[in-house]
Amino acid sequence: MRWLGHIFVFVVALLVGLPFLWMAYAAFIPPDLIFSGNIFGKFGLSLANFAVLAKDGFWEGFWGRLVFSFLVTGFTTLLQLSTGFLAAYSIREGAKLLPFFLVMLAIPVELLLVPLYGVLQGLHLLDTVWALILPFAASPYIVYLLYQGMRGVPEELLEAARLDGAGHRVLLTQILFPLLRSQLIAAGVLAFAAHWNLVLYPRIVTGEANLKTVQTWITDLQRQNPADWGPLSAAALAATLPLVILYLVYERRIVETFEEGLKG
Amino acid sequence: MQRSVQPSKTRAWFGPRSSGQWFALPAVLLLGVFLLYPFLDVLRFSTWDWSGLSAPKPIGLDNYRQILQDPDFWKSLSTTLIFALMSLPPFILLSVLLALALEEQPYERQIKALLFLPGLVTLGGAAVAWYTLFSPEYGALAAIVAVPRWDQNVFWALVLVVLFTLWRNIGYGVLVVSARLKAIPKALQEAAAVDGANPAQVFRYITLPLLRPAITFLIVIGTVLSIQSYTAVFLLTRGGPFGGTEVLGYYLYKTGFEIGRLGYAAALTVVILITTLLFALAQARLLREQR
Numbered sequence: 001m002r003w004l005g006h007i008f009v010f011v012v013a014l015l016v017g018l019p020f021l022w023m024a025y026a027a028f029i030p031p032d033l034i035f036s037g038n039i040f041g042k043f044g045l046s047l048a049n050f051a052v053l054a055k056d057g058f059w060e061g062f063w064g065r066l067v068f069s070f071l072v073t074g075f076t077t078l079l080q081l082s083t084g085f086l087a088a089y090s091i092r093e094g095a096k097l098l099p100f101f102l103v104m105l106a107i108p109v110e111l112l113l114v115p116l117y118g119v120l121q122g123l124h125l126l127d128t129v130w131a132l133i134l135p136f137a138a139s140p141y142i143v144y145l146l147y148q149g150m151r152g153v154p155e156e157l158l159e160a161a162r163l164d165g166a167g168h169r170v171l172l173t174q175i176l177f178p179l180l181r182s183q184l185i186a187a188g189v190l191a192f193a194a195h196w197n198l199v200l201y202p203r204i205v206t207g208e209a210n211l212k213t214v215q216t217w218i219t220d221l222q223r224q225n226p227a228d229w230g231p232l233s234a235a236a237l238a239a240t241l242p243l244v245i246l247y248l249v250y251e252r253r254i255v256e257t258f259e260e261g262l263k264g
Numbered sequence: 265m266q267r268s269v270q271p272s273k274t275r276a277w278f279g280p281r282s283s284g285q286w287f288a289l290p291a292v293l294l295l296g297v298f299l300l301y302p303f304l305d306v307l308r309f310s311t312w313d314w315s316g317l318s319a320p321k322p323i324g325l326d327n328y329r330q331i332l333q334d335p336d337f338w339k340s341l342s343t344t345l346i347f348a349l350m351s352l353p354p355f356i357l358l359s360v361l362l363a364l365a366l367e368e369q370p371y372e373r374q375i376k377a378l379l380f381l382p383g384l385v386t387l388g389g390a391a392v393a394w395y396t397l398f399s400p401e402y403g404a405l406a407a408i409v410a411v412p413r414w415d416q417n418v419f420w421a422l423v424l425v426v427l428f429t430l431w432r433n434i435g436y437g438v439l440v441v442s443a444r445l446k447a448i449p450k451a452l453q454e455a456a457a458v459d460g461a462n463p464a465q466v467f468r469y470i471t472l473p474l475l476r477p478a479i480t481f482l483i484v485i486g487t488v489l490s491i492q493s494y495t496a497v498f499l500l501t502r503g504g505p506f507g508g509t510e511v512l513g514y515y516l517y518k519t520g521f522e523i524g525r526l527g528y529a530a531a532l533t534v535v536i537l538i539t540t541l542l543f544a545l546a547q548a549r550l551l552r553e554q555r
Contacts, residue, residue: 005365012362013375016382016431022404023393087291093284097292104295107303108492111513111537114520114530115302117316118309138294168284193384199495204521218388219499222395229396236389243385251377255439258380262443 023240026233049234060209062217062235069196069214070242072129076136081184084142089172091143092150101147104140113204121204131205132213136195142187147262149183150176185250186257193243202228214239287344316526327531337532339507340515341539343422347511348490351426354480358430359437360475363445364467368439377429380435391499395426414501418508421501425509428496433489437482444478445471480551484544491540512536 030046053062091098103222117126137157152193153176161175177184212220218235225232247254311325314320331337362379366372382390397404400411414420416456456466494513497503503510503518510518516536520529 004371009362009365009369009375011370012358012434014380016379016434019390019393019397019431020381020385022397023389026396026404083291083294086287090285090288093287095285095288097285097288101294101295104299107299107528108488108537108540109299110495111492111516111533112299112302112306113517114526114533115306115309116298117520117526118305119302120300134294135298138298140295143291168287175316175375189384193404197384197387199387200498200517215388218386218392222388222392226395226399227402229392229402233396236386236392237543240386240389240496244381247381247384248377251380252373255373255376257379259439259443262440 020244023233023237026229027237029230029233031230049230051239052231053234053238060212062214062238065212065214065217066239068210068212069239072132072213073192073195076195077135077188079133079137080139080142080191080195081146081188083138084146084171085177085180085184087138087143088146088150089168089176091147092153098147101140101143103171105144110201112200116201117204125205127206127208127211129206129211132202132211139191139194142191145187145190145257146180146183148260149180149257153179182253183257183260186254189246189250189254190258192246196243266408306530306533309527310534312527313529314527314530315524317524319379323527327528330528331531331535336507336510336515337535340510340512343509344491344511344513346420347426347509348487349381351490352483352486354404354426355430355433355437355486358434359441359482360436360479362438363441364471366442367445367510376435376438378435379438382432383435387495387499393495394424394500405552414505416505418505421505421509425496428500429490429493432496433542437486438453440482441475441478444475448474480548483551484547487543487547488540492536492541508546512539 028045028047029049031048055061058064059068072188087097087101091101120126120131120135125134157175158171161171166174197215198213199215199219201217202211206212214235218239219231221235252259285450309320311322311324312320313323313326325337365505366375369375395403398411400406400413400415403411404409412420412423452474453466453470454525456470461469488518492513494517497509497514498517501509503514512532513536516529516532519525519532
């Protein structure tokens, strides 16, 4: 029976890993091999597909969009962590707000495209970079994850610091921040991935070429040239690799924090 | 010195330790404006005839009346339910089997990490990899084996969307079941084995009943997510072929932002939310009674 389990796990793992392996390989296939239709007949590696990505000029081409998405998503993640950290602290300090955040957690953000569009229009934020940032500057899930982490900090520790005259600022920056480092990193990676992976939302609220996210850029390219998959694969790999590396570096903390959140 | 004086001053105003409560203000305000308000506001939008560009015209419950008579709505509702039926059973089964097979294996952590990865990586990039791999005309697999024509056949198009959805979410399912599995005291299973139960019986009468809460949770959350999901459809099939993979969420996006009927799309949002709620409640009740 045992070996059946091993085989099952490895077959599934192989199937799950297959698109990644393919993505890594396809990005380097020489263009002439793709057009001849003989992909596996001859083995070849080339950087030509990446060179094509740079041809549209920097800022409105692929690399510019990658940088833009990193800045926007990174900034949003920092905002989310800050507002979440402060909110978690306030619950820890006795604010009776946990039920509020849990109710917020149940609202399906992805379905709110229409009313969110209306709100952004009312605030004159459509077609500005703030439309990509402000609606995601606070997340109930991040508040919840960080609160779970803060619950584990012994009250005596905080009380002792307070007796020594520590105010909120000292408690937050000198005590809780270092203690919650690993939750903050994990929550940060999850928040980053969630924002990075918005597909339809950015398309709706920002139409201009200089506000396109890398997701939109790739999906547009896929729609225009579905058969030209050399550059497509290169773009896919370049946009995915940073996230994969980020995840692999912090994988243990992310999975642990995530499991901690499940126990809630 | 100043630092120690300040809190005691505020303490006099708000009672002991209450000044910390204000730190939640940014999060509460932002969520109020960009989550709670839109969530409630959608009801108001749903009574408008509104394209987003023109001035809205109040039309009462007309949008809802139209939805009930809209054949495309009913078609997308049935597509959504078929999609849920096709994706949920393999999702639950795979989650449980994988969690069991991984339990206390030397490779448990590494495999879990791999399974969780597809949920995080760039969606658009992942869709490109899937597309170039599985495209029946010029995909890489097509060079080796015959790939079913999912660009012409509705069933295979749905299969592709289901597989992609499973691929993205299986890590989450495994983590949920596995967390529950680790909470089961080993002594229980050992005691049963000592009493002469074979591994299959231990699983049937001890492990499975104790896994029930995790499975129930996955069924309910899986139903909710499959009723509301549309990103995979947008990325892989765009509702095609012949509108055969147009799930509710995608129909909502299309009517709202491609055809420009935002009021109608708002009413659709409300209908989807209510459908989800009904399903979740019915399931929660059904699963509780079975126990």
